[in-house]
Amino acid sequence: MKDEFKDIRAYRTGWILWLTDFLIVFPILQIWAWKRTKSLKLDYLGDRKQIEKDIKHGAFFMTNHRDIIMDAAWLSYLLRIHYFIRPYMGVGDNLFAKPWIEFLMKYFRCFAVKRGAALHAQLENAKQLSAYIRHLRSRGKSIWLAQREGRAKDSNDLTQASVLHMLTIGEGDLYENVKALNICPVSITYEFDPCDYLKAAEMQLKRDNPKWRKTKRDDVISMQTGIEGYKGRVVYRLTPSINPEIDAMLAAHPEYREQPSHDQLQHICDIIDRHIHQGYEIYEHGTDFDTYIESRLAKIDIPNKDETFLREKLYEMYNNPRINYEKSNIPGIV
8 A cells, every 4th residue: 555645544454354344344334233223224326237237346326314323334334235245445634532442443444534624735635535546546446435424413424525525626528537436325224313402402513603613522532422322224225337327418518518526516416315215215204203302302411492493494304305205306406
């Protein structure tokens, strides 16, 4: 591994990680799935054989983001069990709260996505990360990254153009650089989000004080709550590579190649979003869902607690996926 990636790269653990996965980590994750979910399933949107063909030589799995730890952990588990793939995972360096956490995460194929730097440093960090990801993909390695920096607290899952920009910094045609990643979007659906009340509280705190920022302790609490909380039915739905849709889009609109980069990136974001929205598992909540929302509201303990606002945000978290799913299946609407 090149020295230029030393401070962000995942550790090269090879067969040691393989043994650790099957002897320790995956049995724990399976037990955790039995205890903390009603079911955990890997599913497919469209032609399963085509999707498997897409990921055979390595793919870039881009997902919506619900939970800091479990999103990536269970995807890794499901891909390893079904396809013997253990993707490298991009994780914000703000989660490396302690040295031992950083060691464990890098051991389990997590690489650091640097955040919170000055503007010039952000550009250099993005170039380093983009080069590292291209290095991994050139070796046929699979990668996981969330579609946005941080979780979508209102569950309105939209890909951030800045994430794609970070991945494609460098020379060459932007569309070709994206195609080289082989992005295969994945929809993650939790029937219940154990961090829903924490996210609602964060939204009020941010509303009341625009300068409010999460602390490292807040991140640790979110990680712990996400790991230990009950999630009901959980579905990871793989979708095909976006490459054929990029080709079809450019064939229909060759002028897109001449557009500014931010417009080009948005076209690609729209394709990824459509895959993720169409891949949601839509749950029908019973008449007791109002009782569930009130129980989550009761867990929130913040100054000047605005119950009307918080209740609205909790319902919004569970309604937005349905709204986006319905929009994504209307012809002509993205």
